[in-house]
Amino acid sequence: MGAPKTGNVRNVVLVGQGGVGKTSLAEAMLHLSGKTARLGGHDGTKPTLDYDPEEVKRAFSISTTIAPIDWKGARINVLDAPCYPDFIGDAFAAMSVCETALFVVDAEAGPQPTTVKLWYAAEDLRLARAVFVNRLSRSEASFATTMDLLQERFGTRLGAVTLPWGEGEDFDGIIDLVRMKARHCNGAEAVESEIPEEYRAQAEEAHDHLCELVAEADDELMMKYLEGEETLTQEELEGLLSKAIAERIFVPVFAGDCIKEQGVNSLMDDIATYFPAPTDYGEMPLIDGDSLKISSDDDRPVAFVFKTLADPQQGRISFIKVLTGTLEPGLELINARTRKSDRLAHLYVMCGRDMTEVGHAYAGDIIVAPKLAAETGDTLSITGKVEAAAFKFPNSQYRIAIEAENRGDEEKLYTFIEKACKADPTMSIDRDEETGQTIISAVGEAQVSVLLNRLEDRTKVVAKSVPIRIPYRETIRRTASAQGRHKKQTGGAGQYGDCWLRVEPLIGPDGTSDGYEFVDEVVGGRIPRSLIPAVDKGVQETMKDGIIAGYPLTGIRVAVYDGSYHSVDSNEMAFRAAARIGLRKACADADPVVLEPIEEITVTIPESYAGAVMGDISASRGRVTGMETDERGDTVVIAQAPLAELTDYSTRLRSITRGTGDFTMKPAGYEQVPYDVQAKLVERYEEGRAK
Secondary structure, three states: OOOOOHHHEEEEEEEOOOOOOHHHHHHHHHHHOOOOOOOOOOOOOOOOOOOOHHHHHHOOOOOOEEEEEEEOOEEEEEEEOOOOHHHOHHHHHHHOOOOEEEEEEEOOOEOOHHHHHHHHHHHHOOOEEEEEEEOOOOOOOOHHHHHHHHHHHHOOOEEEOEEEOOOHHHOOOEEEOOOOEEEEEEOOEEEEEOOOHHHHHHHHHHHHHHHHHHHHHOHHHHHHHHOOOOOOOHHHHHHHHHHHHHOOOOEEEEEOEOOOOEOHHHHHHHHHHHOOOHHHHOEEEEOOOOEEEOEOOOOOOEEEEEEEEEEOOOEEEEEEEEEEOEEOOOEEEEEOOOOOEEEEOOEEEEEOOEEEEEOOEEOOOEEEEEOOOOOOOOEEEOOOOOOEOOOOOOOOOEEEEEEEOOOOOHHHHHHHHHHHHHHOOOOEEEEEOOOOEEEEEEOOHHHHHHHHHHHHHHHOOOEEEEOOOOOOEEEEOOOEEEEEEEEEOOOOOOEEEEEEEEEEEOEOOOOOEOOEEEEEOOOOOOOOHHHHHHHHHHHHHHHHHOOOOOOOEOOEEEEEEEEEOOOOOOOHHHHHHHHHHHHHHHHHOOOEEEEEEEEEEEEEEOHHHHHHHHHHHHHOOOEEEEEEEOOOOOEEEEEEEEHHHOOOHHHHHHHHOOOOOEEEEEEEEEEEOOHHHHHHHHHHHHHHHHO
């Protein structure tokens, strides 16, 4: 498999709702192009692309795989991206290096929530878009209804370039509206024939509509077309089609069925002929606000790592888009992020799991390289001064605490997951110093499940998820005083400490309880100056353990204003003990309360789900503070709610909105918990102490 020239490359990412046949389409393309002997993943054959054991077990893609296909003089790099919600981050990464996003849509279901989300992501990336309407052989399939739904959701720039030749059990091929021929797939070859008479009128009407849409790519032809002076010639239509797709004026819609392999040949023909090459896409945005034109003429090679994979057999693999120049084995490039060099020892073209070594790769192509230190999102170049702008990942708001089942495995657990998170930026791992837990942030539950399964398979470390501990705090609501007296005599020198403490709420600038302040008001030498710091230390030690529920005490001013000492038995330890006693007694009379962390959440949803979302927020002890409509017509709800009620919000929102909702969350301070919640926390603390 030789390296294709830049102008012959077509980078296409397959996206859409999970389960609509994206991988089946890629497998059909591999089969029809002669890359595989049989249609993978059908009638008991093993799929070429979904080879990971977790993918086999779950029956859906969880990682982007590549299918390089040579067709009609073009190299079509098909990136089969996972679109199950928990693994959608790979789809965002794959879209960042492709010129065209090909949306696979079910002919029965039409555009579904994930399709809509990814459509707007492709729009933000300014990608050319196309649609393949799949499964037209099913009984309830309707190409016309699906087209109506697509245009209703995404606009009237979408137009058919192929029509189904029959539907349901009668589906037998497609009608090519560009070439005005009927096509039936017979093995690898598509047999052309004249359009059946019963479809002639429909095809001519659709052809005229196609010409009207494509003519918008040329102002002069558009005016002539609208004035009825002439219709587009075949040469004009085919000439403008590439421009209209590349400039996002027109979105072609294809009809077909992956399992019957109908319509796939025509799709590949049009990808090779009309879809944009890397040089047509424009320029790659750089982190400094500049941009880089994808070109093979530039002799300073630049490579962008858009994915890293830790394969148990092949080791660490970096997926690379060549931005400029030519890559060759042995080339040393500098990482713009680390300023360290990375050597490209070998270059491979990857098809599913299989890798074929190549001698070079030109700008625009997608290849893989093993054993690089680079991480996802890194840019490698001769100078190390070129850095591509980071692509946008979905929100990783699913948080779960994990712990090793066996003591002593914690370090192995943390090291493995930390490496996995570097390969997949939609995940992160942190140690929460306040609660002592190890926290994983991810897009969803299934993503964490796959991670823990791989942890066990590859390291034999078994980990489990546990509830997240909420970092509650305690404070006081009024002023109180108490004596702390510690006296112990055991023969010889004893211990004696005596101090009077006054506690009062300490209110921060934002009006909430925050911080700690210690005041020395002792006069007349009632406590020696050298022992005052011991009182402060004893107070702070007690604050860490809390007063009523075991949570850190905050928002308090403590004054020591009186006391007594013994010239022999008084020491630092005695006054620390006295301070602990005094603080507990004083706080018990100062209306101690528990505080809980409050989060501000911004939820973006279709308007139809606004009522259900606001109802759920209210049921979660939250309050809506604002609501607006964004530029796409979605409703944005801004609210505040306790963190304790939001630990599963990612899963809840997905269920409420059928996967259409998105949200961000940030800390908004602390507030007093309701008294019934406080009673439960205190009871749980007392039960724990009694054990």
